[in-house]
Amino acid sequence: MNAPPLTVRDKISYGLGSTAEAMVFTTTSSFLMLFYNQVQGLPAHYIGIALAAGLIVNAVFDPMVGSWSDRTRSRWGRRHPFMFGSILPAAALFYAVFNPPEIGTVGQLVWLGVANTLLLQAMTLYHTPHLALGGELSDSYLGRTSVMSYNTFCLWMGDTLGWLLCFRIFFAASAEYPNGALDASRWPLFSTTVAALVLLILTYSSWSTRNRIPYLPQPGEDEQGFSPRELFRDIGRALTNRNYVVLLIGMFFLSMMTGIRLGLWLYSATYFWELTNNQISLFVIGSFCGYVFAAFAVKRLHARFDKRWTGMAALLLYSIGPALPLALGYFGVLSARTEGILYILIAFSVLQHLPYSLMVTTVTSALADIADENELKYGMRQEGVLYATRTFFARVDQALGTALAGWVLTYIAFPANARPGEVEQPVLMGLAAAFALSSIPGLIAGVFYGMLRVTRKSYDATRAALETRRDADDTGLEPG
Numbered sequence: 311m312n313a314p315p316l317t318v319r320d321k322i323s324y325g326l327g328s329t330a331e332a333m334v335f336t337t338t339s340s341f342l343m344l345f346y347n348q349v350q351g352l353p354a355h356y357i358g359i360a361l362a363a364g365l366i367v368n369a370v371f372d373p374m375v376g377s378w379s380d381r382t383r384s385r386w387g388r389r390h391p392f393m394f395g396s397i398l399p400a401a402a403l404f405y406a407v408f409n410p411p412e413i414g415t416v417g418q419l420v421w422l423g424v425a426n427t428l429l430l431q432a433m434t435l436y437h438t439p440h441l442a443l444g445g446e447l448s449d450s451y452l453g454r455t456s457v458m459s460y461n462t463f464c465l466w467m468g469d470t471l472g473w474l475l476c477f478r479i480f481f482a483a484s485a486e487y488p489n490g491a492l493d494a495s496r497w498p499l500f501s502t503t504v505a506a507l508v509l510l511i512l513t514y515s516s517w518s519t520r521n522r523i524p525y526l527p528q529p530g531e532d533e534q535g536f537s538p539r540e541l542f543r544d545i546g547r548a549l550t551n552r553n554y555v556v557l558l559i560g561m562f563f564l565s566m567m568t569g570i571r572l573g574l575w576l577y578s579a580t581y582f583w584e585l586t587n588n589q590i591s592l593f594v595i596g597s598f599c600g601y602v603f604a605a606f607a608v609k610r611l612h613a614r615f616d617k618r619w620t621g622m623a624a625l626l627l628y629s630i631g632p633a634l635p636l637a638l639g640y641f642g643v644l645s646a647r648t649e650g651i652l653y654i655l656i657a658f659s660v661l662q663h664l665p666y667s668l669m670v671t672t673v674t675s676a677l678a679d680i681a682d683e684n685e686l687k688y689g690m691r692q693e694g695v696l697y698a699t700r701t702f703f704a705r706v707d708q709a710l711g712t713a714l715a716g717w718v719l720t721y722i723a724f725p726a727n728a729r730p731g732e733v734e735q736p737v738l739m740g741l742a743a744a745f746a747l748s749s750i751p752g753l754i755a756g757v758f759y760g761m762l763r764v765t766r767k768s769y770d771a772t773r774a775a776l777e778t779r780r781d782a783d784d785t786g787l788e789p790g
Contacts, residue, residue, distance in 0.1 A: 313525030316447060320522065321457055324447065325464030327393070327440045327515035330508045332468025334404055334433060337476060337504055338426070339572040341491060343716060345408060346422060349494050351726055352415055358573075358716025360419045364427030372434050372702040376694030377544040378536040379439040380529070387523040388694070389439035389446075393516040396435035401509040403429035408501035434698075436512060442693035443519065445678035446526050451769045455612050458674040459605050462667050466601040470594050471507075476500065477591035488586045488730060527691045544695045547688050553680050553762055557673065558699055560625075560758035566714065567629060567752035573715020574745050577724070578636060582738050583655065584646040584730045596656045600663030608671045613766075617676045622760040624668035629752030631661025637746040640739060676764040682772045686779075718744045 342361065346352045375392065382388045407429055410421045444461055448454050480500040481490035490496055534540050548554050579585050611620045635658045638644040644651065674697075681693045722740030725733065 313522070316453075316457070320447070320519070321460035322464070323515060323518035324440075324444055324457065325460040325462075325515075326511055327436070327464075327519075328461050329464045329468035329471070330400075330511040330515070331433060331437050331440075332465045333472040333504060333511075334400070334429070334508060336469045336472040337500075338404075338407065338429070339569075340576050341476070342407070342422075342426070343573055343719075344491055344576055345497065346418070347716075347719075348492055348727060349497070350410070350418060352418060353720070354716040354724065355720040356419055356716075357422065358713030360423035361426055361716075362713035363423045364430050367427050368430055368434065368702055371431050372438060372698040373545055373695055374541055375434055375438045376442065376692075376696070376698035377541045378694070379442060380544065380690070380692055380694035381533060381536045381540065383529055383535075386520070387526055388528065389443040389526075390516060390520060390523060392439040393436050393443075393512070396432050397509060397512045397516065400429065400432040400436060400512065401505040403432050404508055405501045405505040408497055434702075438694060438698045440515075441674065441677075441697035443522075443526070444674065445681055445693040445697060446691070447522060448678075449682075449773070451679070451766055452609055452613060454675045454678045455609050455617075455671060458671045458678075459608050461674065462608075462671045463601055463605045465670065466597060466663070466667065468511075470597060472504065473594055473597075474591055475503070477587040481587050483586040483588045489580050490587050530690060533690055544692060547684060548692060548695050550687075551680055551684055553676075553683070553764055554696065554699070556758050556761045557676070557680075560755040561673075561699065563751040563755035563758070564625065567748045567750075567755070570714050570718070570748040571632065571745060574718065574741060574748075577719070578741055578745055581728060581730055581733045582636070582639060582646065582741055583651060585652065585655075589652050592652065593656055593659050596659030597663040600660045600665075601667045604664050604667035604671070608668055611668065612672070612675070616765045617672050617679075618760065618762040618764055621669055621672035621676070621762065622756055624665040624672065625752065625756040625759050627661060628665035628669055629749045629756060631658065631665065633746045633749045634658060634661070636742040640742040640746060676762065679764050679769050679772070682769070682776065686772055686775050 343354065343357055346357045347354045379388050379392050382391060384391055386394075403425060406425045407422070410418045410425075413421065444457050445454065447457050476491070480496055480503070481493070483490055484493075487493045576590075579590050608620070615623075635644060635655055644654065648654065677696050677699070678693070681691055681696055684690075684692050684696070718741075722737050722744070724737055724741070
């Protein structure tokens with residue numbers, strides 16, 4: 311059955327699923343450490359351990375969901391049963407993470423570890439099949455880039471919506487609290503509202519994309535259903551793909567850098583640059599400029615330079631650009647007293663969001679091309695298993711990176727219940743140095759991205775071989 315062309319509405323409806331994921335990711339990554347450390351008063355390094363504990367579960371659960379959805383047969387297709395089943399748990403668990411009961415320090419640490427781990431699993435249950443769905447919506451080299459470009463822009467929308475809601479509404483600056491997130495009374499409204507938005511957005515995206523189900527790949531008649539044995543076989547097949555392994559290693563180092571920065575950024579904005587939450591909300595200007603430019607440029611860049619070089623260049627810029635202001639701050643070139651410091655920082659933020667958008671679109675588009683390679687080799691589509699990598703390392707960003715950020719805050723002796731302008735200078739210098747040095751794992755990741763062999767030429771050869779084999783299957787003849 312020939313699928314009708316994808317419309318702009320189809321791409322937006324699909325991408326909105328990532329809007330909700332970005333809201334969850336942005337708010338938890340930015341605020342969990344601050345909430346439990348500065349509001350609840352728990353030690354930063356223990357918070358980091360509680361958040362990182364869920365990684366062990368994710369390491370198993372993410373590929374399991376991917377393999378299970380790859381092998382699912384239903385009238386709702388392979389992906390949608392998982393997407394629909396995750397919506398209510400995701401919304402409820404988001405609320406739970408930010409509303410711990412009064413059960414003491416140890417009890418709240420356990421609550422954080424368990425609730426956050428379950429939240430990550432609920433988001434995995436949605437987002438791994440959702441990403442795999444995006445890889446299936448188009449089978450053309452640049453068509454995949456277009457789908458994932460919409461998806462990346464919707465990620466920006468979720469990131470921005472979460473950002474503006476937090477800094478302009480829920481945690482807006484007041485005379486008593488320049489950083490309103492330090493006011494414990496504001497958190498219930500924040501968590502209730504975001505949970506409701508997650509519920510509505512995920513429901514809409516799942517429901518509005520069901521019209522594509524009849525045109526999506528289905529498991530072959532001779533393919534086995536999901537089982538632990540098939541899960542390990544699927545993982546083994548994915549790990550035989552050189553491009554996939556190179557991408558895997560690169561994403562690990564990238565996630566170390568991203569996670570540390572996410573854990574430290576709000577501290578640097580609040581205490582190093584002494585910005586109020588109203589000022590911090592203006593960083594949306596830089597992110598908008600970066601994402602809009604990337605959305606228009608990425609397809610042209612893939613056509614001109616291929617995905618490998620686009621991804622590598624974007625990652626190297628992403629590693630260096632966001633670290634420059636704090637490196638300059640460490641050496642005394644910039645400070646909170648520098649005239650126009652807010653606008654200087656907003657300009658630098660373009661060097662964060664533009665390359666990040668290019669990089670995410672490139673990786674998610676390249677994973678669909680890698681799925682073609684594995685179909686040619688093994689005769690089955692593995693988008694679910696392959697995209698589980700992207701989902702898993704998004705969790706690494708939050709968990710392992712936040713754990714490392716917690717260690718940094720403990721090492722530099724960052725005080726609990728601190729107020730902007732009152733933190734000692736050596737502590738602030740340690741914060742700036744840690745943020746700047748986080749570029750190192752990102753630069754290592756860039757080297758591995760440059761080793762990818764996902765090109766237009768390799769795509770054309772793989773697609774031609776797949777078409778030859780399918781034609782042979784239709785006629786009953788051997789290919790060749």
